[in-house]
Amino acid sequence: MKKKFNINNLTRENIKSLKPYSSARDDYKDATSKEMVFLDANENPFENGVNRYPDPHQHNVKKLLSKIKGINKENIFLGNGSDEVLDLIIRAFCEPNQDNLITLPPTYGMYAVLADINAIENRKVFLDNDFQPIVNQILDQADTNSKILFLCSPNNPTGNSMHTRSIEKLLLKFNGLVIVDEAYIDFSEEKSWLARLEEFPNLIVAQTLSKAYALAGIRIGACYASREIITILNTIKPPYNVNELSQQRAISKLQKMDEIKNEVAQLISERKRLKKELECCVSYIEKVYPSDGNFLLIKVDDATVRYNQLLEYGIVIRNRTTEPLCNNCLRISVGVCEENQRLIRALKSIQ
Numbered sequence: 023m024k025k026k027f028n029i030n031n032l033t034r035e036n037i038k039s040l041k042p043y044s045s046a047r048d049d050y051k052d053a054t055s056k057e058m059v060f061l062d063a064n065e066n067p068f069e070n071g072v073n074r075y076p077d078p079h080q081h082n083v084k085k086l087l088s089k090i091k092g093i094n095k096e097n098i099f100l101g102n103g104s105d106e107v108l109d110l111i112i113r114a115f116c117e118p119n120q121d122n123l124i125t126l127p128p129t130y131g132m133y134a135v136l137a138d139i140n141a142i143e144n145r146k147v148f149l150d151n152d153f154q155p156i157v158n159q160i161l162d163q164a165d166t167n168s169k170i171l172f173l174c175s176p177n178n179p180t181g182n183s184m185h186t187r188s189i190e191k192l193l194l195k196f197n198g199l200v201i202v203d204e205a206y207i208d209f210s211e212e213k214s215w216l217a218r219l220e221e222f223p224n225l226i227v228a229q230t231l232s233k234a235y236a237l238a239g240i241r242i243g244a245c246y247a248s249r250e251i252i253t254i255l256n257t258i259k260p261p262y263n264v265n266e267l268s269q270q271r272a273i274s275k276l277q278k279m280d281e282i283k284n285e286v287a288q289l290i291s292e293r294k295r296l297k298k299e300l301e302c303c304v305s306y307i308e309k310v311y312p313s314d315g316n317f318l319l320i321k322v323d324d325a326t327v328r329y330n331q332l333l334e335y336g337i338v339i340r341n342r343t344t345e346p347l348c349n350n351c352l353r354i355s356v357g358v359c360e361e362n363q364r365l366i367r368a369l370k371s372i373q
């Protein structure tokens with residue numbers, strides 16, 4: 023259990039004193055009531071399904087997520103993709119040109135971009151050769167202005183999960199917020215950190231509907247954290263940050279969890295098949311890294327040559343060779359069976 027944690031000490035002064043925009047729909051929550059006439063938001067009254075502003079608090083999406091994840095609605099925040107969620111966290115807690123955050127390359131590129139956009143120093147502490155965090159080095163890099171530590175587990179682009187013991191230690195010893203980005207958690211056998219939210223007041227778990235839930239196009243990301251943290255994010259978010267169509271599509275998908283589980287199971291089984299096939303039968307693949315995601319990282323003889331050869335076969339993958347520790351590495355998303363077959367055939371014919 024972490025002691026002496028007070029979110030007020032991390033929050034930017036201007037955010038603490040902020041009075042949020044109050045939207046028309048905040049005043050009367052039950053906008054579906056047939057008896058009411060809504061003349062409060064300067065909406066166009068001709069009904070077409072999207073002429074009204076969307077629910078600013080996404081009650082129905084959160085209700086479903088709450089049931090699926092076993093987390094209270096008050097501990098859930100939704101944004102226009104994880105990108106917006108992470109951006110809002112940085113804006114709430116990091117003072118531009120003063121505070122810093124810590125990232126562990128090779129990792130998700132958006133952390134660095136968001137740090138740059140917000141004029142927050144990004145202290146990079148490379149992962150070790152097994153792509154695990156080096157806890158002591160991370161803690162050494164931290165000072166009183168270190169507000170956020172980004173942990174991506176399973177990590178993109180490396181595919182591995184971080185050791186539970188290392189994350190535990192960082193949660194206990196790092197004095198800022200620890201964001202565990204679980205974009206790929208559904209493809210992993212590791213347990214989600216959601217189960218330990220109450221134990222660590224500085225833990226924020228980020229997830230998304232973009233990967234396992236197959237909804238990248240509607241842009242809904244989520245984070246789960248203490249009620250205090252979620253309240254701050256609700257205060258600073260754009261009022262209608264998740265649009266009506268996205269909320270509707272999310273609701274209909276979240277009502278079909280069996281469909282999601284089925285697709286995830288297929289992708290995991292395809293990932294395992296693809297891994298075996300690449301290990302056994304393609305000579306220039308030096309290594310296929312273990313993966314807890316819906317993608318594989320492979321090391322080849324010459325990543326850029328192989329990347330371009332695949333392009334000629336009409337197959338687009340991701341060249342990660344310029345990332346630290348990823349020399350000659352390629353990242354390949356797991357497709358449906360036929361797509362993976364086409365990939366395997368192409369990889370074999372360019373040996």
Ligand SMILES: *Cc1c(COP(=O)(O)O)cnc(C)c1O
Pocket residue numbers: 102103104105106130174178203205229230231232233238241242243
């Ligand atoms: C894909 C991905 C996300 C998802 O981002 P969205 O903006 O929600 O689509 C988040 N984190 C990581 C590490 C990812 O790879």
